[in-house]
Amino acid sequence: MGLQNVGAALRVRLPELGERMAERIRAEVESYADESLIPFSSLRESCEDNADLLLGRFAHGAEPDVGAALQTGRIRAEQSVPLADTLHAYRVGFELFWSEMVEEAHRHPEVTDAELVAGSSEIWALFGRYAEAVAAAYREASAELALQREARRSALAEALFTGALADRTTPWEAARQLGLPERGPYAVVAAAVPDPGQEPLPGIETALRRFGVPSVWRLLPDQQIGLVSLQHRDAEKMGLRALRRRRARVGVSPRFDTLRETPQALRFARLALAGLPGAGPGVSRFDDSPLAMLVAAAPAESSRLVEVTLGPLLALPEAERARLLQTLGHWFGSGGVAAEAAERLFVHPNTVRYRLRRIEEVTGHALTDPIAVADLGAALYALRLLPS
Secondary structure (H helix, E strand, O other): OHHHHHHHHHHHOHHHHHHHHHHHHHHHOHHHHOOOOOOHHHHHHHHHHHHHHHHHHHHHOOOOOOHHHHHHHHHHHHOOOOHHHHHHHHHHHHHHHHHHHHHHHOOOOOOOHHHHHHHHHHHHHHHHHHHHHHHHHHHHHHHHHHHHHHHHHHHHHHHHHHOOOOOOOOHHHHHHHHOOOOOOOEEEEEEEOOOOOOOOOOOHHHHHHHOOOOEEEEEOOOEEEEEEEOOOOOHHHHHHHHHHHOOOEEEEOOOEOOHHHHHHHHHHHHHHHHOOOOOOOEEEEHHHOHHHHHHHHOHHHHHHHHHHHHHHHHOOOHHHHHHHHHHHHHHHHOOOOHHHHHHHHOOOHHHHHHHHHHHHHHHOOOOOOHHHHHHHHHHHHHHHHOOO
16 A cells, blocks of 8 residues: 555646656756757656556556557657657656655655565566557657658659649759759669569669769659759769669660759650660660750651651561661661671671662662761661650
């Protein structure tokens, strides 16, 4: 009965006890000293709630109730108070609470030493139970908040890439929320996804941040796309190095200065990716080919160029069409040297020459005419980049 009387006596002074616990915590735990982060009135209320439940346990034998601890854990997670500081605050509060219990017990002769020893054991068992509840609630709330932040971040990134920002959110506000600078230059990156759900550039955001290069990324079914700040002096060099290390197929847009250009830059990055030769890994920068810029800037006109220049060739049966287009592509890739194109195609040089004459015959463009060659090269490039 001794500790019951002690609990009942302290319960009368509950507001004073909550005040003292809050003051002790603010004095000993750094995070709790910030009034803007944890208002003193909120801390005092939390201390009173937890102390009241503990006193109810000693005064009336009530079952341990961790409800206040769960609420505290959630609130501290929302306030971004470190979990270690939150648990430290609980320990400080419990220590003060038990010292007040012991001091009050000295006023009650009926309290035996055995009861104090048993009470000490119980109070620290309760601390362990409360601490577990605080930590569990904190981690659960932190996970929920992280998911909310990631969903918000993903939605903002999607809005930048598509140009579909809500009326109340400007690109610059979105940049601040995404941790990007409000001014360029920027670049957009598009990497081919090998399998749905698999990132072709794993850890790229962390790797770039380590170099002081902020970025934001989205994983789509067929591509991983990213918006990268190039304000850092060596951002482009370090970014390209990080991209190449991932051994993926990557396209990079030209630099641009305003976030409103992000959707167009994404199109350029995708065109650069589509124009990457071969089937293996590599990084293709849109600016590496000025012709790609023209094709992307005027897709309708480029489609017309393909139709006018390569139309008759495209009308051939599929097998012959594919063979002639492949030969023409390797001929351009070989600098117009038939023998070198033959090596790439694993055929005799005369076979390449025959196919080139067939292309001249079908298209009406002589490969000895520089203007005709330019038209064919541009049309072939446009055919590869533009949607079928």
